[in-house]
Amino acid sequence: QQQVKQSPQSLIVQKGGISIINCAYENTAFDYFPWYQQFPGKGPALLIAIRPDVSEKKEGRFTISFNKSAKQFSLHIMDSQPGDSATYFCAASMGGSQGNLIFGKGTKLSVKP
Amino acid sequence: EPEVTQTPSHQVTQMGQEVILRCVPISNHLYFYWYRQILGQKVEFLVSFYNNEISEKSEIFDDQFSVERPDGSNFTLKIRSTKLEDSAMYFCASTWAANIAGGYYEQYFGPGTRLTVT
Numbered sequence: 001q002q003q004v005k006q007s008p009q010s011l012i013v014q015k016g017g018i019s020i021i022n023c024a025y026e027n028t029a030f031d032y033f034p035w036y037q038q039f040p041g042k043g044p045a046l047l048i049a050i051r052p053d054v055s056e057k058k059e060g061r062f063t064i065s066f067n068k069s070a071k072q073f074s075l076h077i078m079d080s081q082p083g084d085s086a087t088y089f090c091a092a093s094m095g096g097s098q099g100n101l102i103f104g105k106g107t108k109l110s111v112k113p
Numbered sequence: 114e115p116e117v118t119q120t121p122s123h124q125v126t127q128m129g130q131e132v133i134l135r136c137v138p139i140s141n142h143l144y145f146y147w148y149r150q151i152l153g154q155k156v157e158f159l160v161s162f163y164n165n166e167i168s169e170k171s172e173i174f175d176d177q178f179s180v181e182r183p184d185g186s187n188f189t190l191k192i193r194s195t196k197l198e199d200s201a202m203y204f205c206a207s208t209w210a211a212n213i214a215g216g217y218y219e220q221y222f223g224p225g226t227r228l229t230v231t
Contacts, residue, residue, distance in 0.1 A: 034219075036156075036222075041224070042224055042225075043117075043204050043206075043222030043224050043225050044156060044204070044222045045222065046219045046220070046221075089155065089156060091156075098144060098161040098163060098168040098169050099144060099161065099208060099218075099220065100158040100161050100169055100171075101148075101156075101158060101220065102158065103155045103156040103157070103158075104155060105154065105155040106155055106156075
C-alpha cells in the first residue's frame with residue numbers, strides 16, 4: 001500500500017497550546033518520513049524529517065515521534081503560535097526509490113491568539 | 114538562499130490545448146520532480162528526472178505528459194492535450210541527491226503554477 005493516512009483534517013489550537021498531527025502507513029519499505037509546511041500560495045517547505053531507526057527527533061518547537069511497530073508517526077508543535085497557522089503534510093519515501101514523496105492529505109492548523 | 118522558481122504563476126488554457134510549465138531548479142541539484150495538487154487535496158507525485166531521463170513516474174503521468182531539461186537550467190512539464198481534470202497547482206522540486214545512497218536530502222519546492230483548464 002502506497003498510502004499515508006493523515007489526521008485530523010483540520011485542527012484549531014489556542015496560542016501556547018500543543019498541536020498534534022498523526023500519520024500512519026502500511027508499506028514497511030518506507031524509510032524516510034518528512035513533514036512539510038505549506039502556507040497559502042506557497043509550495044511545501046520541509047519542516048522536519050525522521051528515519052525509522054530513531055523514535056523521536058526534535059528541532060526547536062517541532063518534534064516527530066515515530067512508532068515503527070505501529071507504523072505511525074506524529075508531529076508535535078509545542079507552544080503553538082499564530083504564525084504556525086498553515087497546512088501540514090506528512091510524507092514518506094521508499095528505500096531504493098528516486099526520493100519521490102508520497103504525501104498525506106494534509107492538516108489545516110489554525111492557531112488562535 | 115537558493116530557490117526553485119516556476120513560471121508562469123497562473124496559466125489559463127482551453128481544453129485540448131498544449132501547455133508547458135517551466136521550472137528553474139536550484140543550480141547544483143541533480144534530481145528533479147513534478148508534483149501536482151488539486152485544490153484542497155494532497156500533493157501527488159508525477160515524475161522524477163535524473164541524468165536527462167525519467168527515473169520514476171506515477172500512474173497520473175500518462176502519455177499526455179512529458180518532461181524535458183532543454184538546457185542546463187530549465188526543467189519543463191508539457192501537457193499535450195489538456196483536460197478539465199488537469200486543473201491543479203503544479204509544483205516543481207529539486208534536490209542534490211535522492212535516497213539511493215542511503216542518505217536523504219531535502220526536496221526544495223517551487224511556488225507552483227496554477228493551471229486552470231476551461
